[in-house]
Amino acid sequence: xxxxxxxxxxxxxxxxxxxxxxxxxxxxxxxxxxxxxxxxxxxxxxxxxxxxxxxxxxxxxxxxxxxxxxxxxxxxxxxxxxxxxxxxxxxxxxxxxxxxxxxxxxxxxxxxxxxxxxxxxxxxxxxxxxxxxxxxxxxxxxxxxxxxxxxxxxxxxxxxxxxxxxxxxxxxxxxxxxxxxxxxxxxxxxxxxxxxxxxxxxxxxxxxxxxxxxxxxxxxxxxxxxxxxxxxxxxxxxxxxxxxxxxxxxxxxxxxxxxxxxxxxxxxxxxxxxxxxxxxxxxxxxxxxxxxxxxxxxxxxxxxxxxxxxxxxxxxxxxxxxxxxxxxxxxxxxxxxxxxxxxxxxxxxxxxxxxxxxxxxxxxxxxxxxxxxxxxxxxxxxxxxxxxxxxxxxxxxxxxxxxxxxxxxxxxxxxxxxxxxxxxxxxxxxxxxxxxxxxxxxxxxxxxxxxxxxxxxxxxxxxxxxxxxxxxxxxxxxxxxxxxxxxxxxxxxxxxxxxxxxxxxxxxxxxxxxxxxxxxxxxxxxxxxxxxxxxxxxxxxxxxxxxxxxxxxxxxxxxxxxxxxxxxxxxxxxxxxxxxxxxxxxxxxxxxxxxxxxxxxxxxxxxxxxxxxxxxxxxxxxxxxxxxxxxxxxxxxxxxxxxxxxxxxxxxx
Numbered sequence: 001x002x003x004x005x006x007x008x009x010x011x012x013x014x015x016x017x018x019x020x021x022x023x024x025x026x027x028x029x030x031x032x033x034x035x036x037x038x039x040x041x042x043x044x045x046x047x048x049x050x051x052x053x054x055x056x057x058x059x060x061x062x063x064x065x066x067x068x069x070x071x072x073x074x075x076x077x078x079x080x081x082x083x084x085x086x087x088x089x090x091x092x093x094x095x096x097x098x099x100x101x102x103x104x105x106x107x108x109x110x111x112x113x114x115x116x117x118x119x120x121x122x123x124x125x126x127x128x129x130x131x132x133x134x135x136x137x138x139x140x141x142x143x144x145x146x147x148x149x150x151x152x153x154x155x156x157x158x159x160x161x162x163x164x165x166x167x168x169x170x171x172x173x174x175x176x177x178x179x180x181x182x183x184x185x186x187x188x189x190x191x192x193x194x195x196x197x198x199x200x201x202x203x204x205x206x207x208x209x210x211x212x213x214x215x216x217x218x219x220x221x222x223x224x225x226x227x228x229x230x231x232x233x234x235x236x237x238x239x240x241x242x243x244x245x246x247x248x249x250x251x252x253x254x255x256x257x258x259x260x261x262x263x264x265x266x267x268x269x270x271x272x273x274x275x276x277x278x279x280x281x282x283x284x285x286x287x288x289x290x291x292x293x294x295x296x297x298x299x300x301x302x303x304x305x306x307x308x309x310x311x312x313x314x315x316x317x318x319x320x321x322x323x324x325x326x327x328x329x330x331x332x333x334x335x336x337x338x339x340x341x342x343x344x345x346x347x348x349x350x351x352x353x354x355x356x357x358x359x360x361x362x363x364x365x366x367x368x369x370x371x372x373x374x375x376x377x378x379x380x381x382x383x384x385x386x387x388x389x390x391x392x393x394x395x396x397x398x399x400x401x402x403x404x405x406x407x408x409x410x411x412x413x414x415x416x417x418x419x420x421x422x423x424x425x426x427x428x429x430x431x432x433x434x435x436x437x438x439x440x441x442x443x444x445x446x447x448x449x450x451x452x453x454x455x456x457x458x459x460x461x462x463x464x465x466x467x468x469x470x471x472x473x474x475x476x477x478x479x480x481x482x483x484x485x486x487x488x489x490x491x492x493x494x495x496x497x498x499x500x501x502x503x504x505x506x507x508x509x510x511x512x513x514x515x516x517x518x519x520x521x522x523x524x525x526x527x528x529x530x531x532x533x534x535x536x537x538x539x540x541x542x543x544x545x546x547x548x549x550x551x552x553x554x555x556x557x558x559x560x561x562x563x564x565x566x567x568x569x570x571x572x573x574x575x576x577x578x579x580x581x582x583x584x585x586x587x588x589x590x591x592x593x594x595x596x597x598x599x600x601x602x603x604x605x606x607x608x609x610x611x612x613x614x615x616x617x618x619x620x621x622x623x624x625x626x627x628x629x630x631x632x633x634x635x636x637x638x639x640x641x642x643x644x645x646x647x648x649x650x651x652x653x
Contacts, residue, residue, distance in 0.1 A: 296331075
């Protein structure tokens with residue numbers, strides 16, 4: 001850093017540290033206040049600790065919210081039915097799946113860690129005359145249940161300091177949940193354990209045992225983080241397969257969908273509190289790349305058709321464990337390319353790892369070689385079946401328009417909504433990375449340079465080139481207008497629109513950049529596109545950096561702003577002075593701050609919509625009623641759907 005070879009720091013897994021805050025403070029001091037992003041996994045509405053000298057997170061909190069914007073809430077029921085049919089899981093029971101997975105972890109792979117903190121706590125009690133009635137068995141039971149009940153990585157309690165109110169509430173809430181699993185006679189022991197982990201004085205030997213008690217505070221929090229990482233992300237999220245696009249590192253699969261107002265409120269708060277935080281789409285730790293998640297997420301928009309497809313496919317996978325099967329079909333669809341499925345070796349490697357992480361019928365420590373070979377044989381059979389491959393090719397084409405909207409909108413939102421935008425390992429263009437080691441390949445800089453050269457001479461011809469074009473033009477814009485994205489003037493301003501199918505916002509206290517991004521394409525096409533729907537742009541003259549078209553501020557048709565792409569990023573090229581523009585921007589966001597919806601739900605008239613890009617398929621949307629009533633998809637390969645069951649039995653043989 002001091003030699004000038006790096007500019008900033010991305011700190012992985014800070015919750016595993018004994019003193020995350022102390023580490024960040026020492027690093028910040030040693031670097032003279034360098035920009036630091038912490039790979040902090042925030043659960044739900046959890047906030048970054050405000051006493052860490054960091055710019056913010058590495059972006060998982062933004063990433064899952066962008067995914068949820070493109071997840072159709074209407075798909076919840078059908079995909080829940082599919083998951084129940086194949087796996088037996090009941091929609092809405094994810095918390096139970098998480099608890100079961102964490103219980104498995106604390107009683108197997110991390111048993112020694114729990115035993116260690118229980119031994120430490122028991123030693124403290126044994127040497128204190130007021131606490132020695134609490135037995136080792138009782139203490140271990142209480143600590144086990146408390147760790148399982150923790151709904152996030154850790155509480156930030158520092159030895160020698162009064163525990164923050166938020167940490168006290170977190171531990172108390174976990175203790176209440178844990179007590180539901182314990183006999184009533186252990187509740188007094190739980191009170192002692194809670195006092196220990198919060199650093200409170202309890203018993204008569206607090207001063208004499210200070211070193212032991214401080215160690216217990218630290219080690220308890222480290223164990224909570226390890227159990228959450230292994231139990232939730234590396235077990236439960238592999239088992240819960242209702243829609244695996246939501247099961248991402250730092251994700252929130254319990255939140256099925258977000259609407260624009262919810263996203264606006266969160267971004268507005270983040271831009272105020274953490275203006276230099278990082279946003280990401282893909283990282284070295286994500287289970288699936290941003291583009292794979294987009295393709296899988298689109299399944300929610302076509303849930304009746306997917307339900308019919310998987311119902312037909314299910315007998316073909318007879319003998320395969322249900323959670324593994326449901327994951328496989330979604331991964332196959334999510335990694336499909338214009339040339340067909342990804343390399344069989346890659347998906348075999350992924351599915352073996354996923355099955356071992358599920359820990360249902362095989363695991364890293366108890367591998368079932370015969371069952372794993374049957375899984376690989378199933379994958380080979382799928383790849384050799386031309387009819388089945390044809391069905392997924394048809395699915396790829398059928399959902400192409402919605403996938404295009406999701407991929408391009410996601411990228412534009414990620415690059416413009418907040419702070420510092422990260423682009424990972426060639427994700428300027430399409431990448432169908434899976435979990436490591438699949439996503440650890442070297443970036444193809446030569447290939448990226450070739451694409452850049454092509455696009456210097458012509459317009460994009462494929463979705464991959466369109467994504468590169470969006471990424472490059474937005475990054476160029478960020479270079480021209482850095483103050484609009486990071487700094488004291490980088491406000492986030494929601495813009496009113498007449499539809500919830502577009503996310504519209506401005507960046508800059510004096511708005512300099514506007515993003516208009518489409519969402520939920522299938523539902524939008526049922527309403528005949530954006531028709532007369534409009535967005536209220538700030539005053540001035542605006543240039544769409546993706547199409548080089550200009551628009552005046554005021555009430556503008558969304559379809560005209562978008563042009564050929566499902567997303568527009570506008571740069572102000574002429575307009576009112578700063579004070580007038582700032583006042584107008586503040587007035588535009590008043591509605592949101594008052595808690596009222598910022599878009600009007602009444603559809604307009606007409607049939608305006610953006611024109612399709614050159615790579616769009618134009619495939620006819622399926623008739624949902626037909627898909628539900630007959631279980632057959634007229635747009636899918638008939639020879640597979642009409643194939644008699646006897647032939648399927650023969651192919652399995």
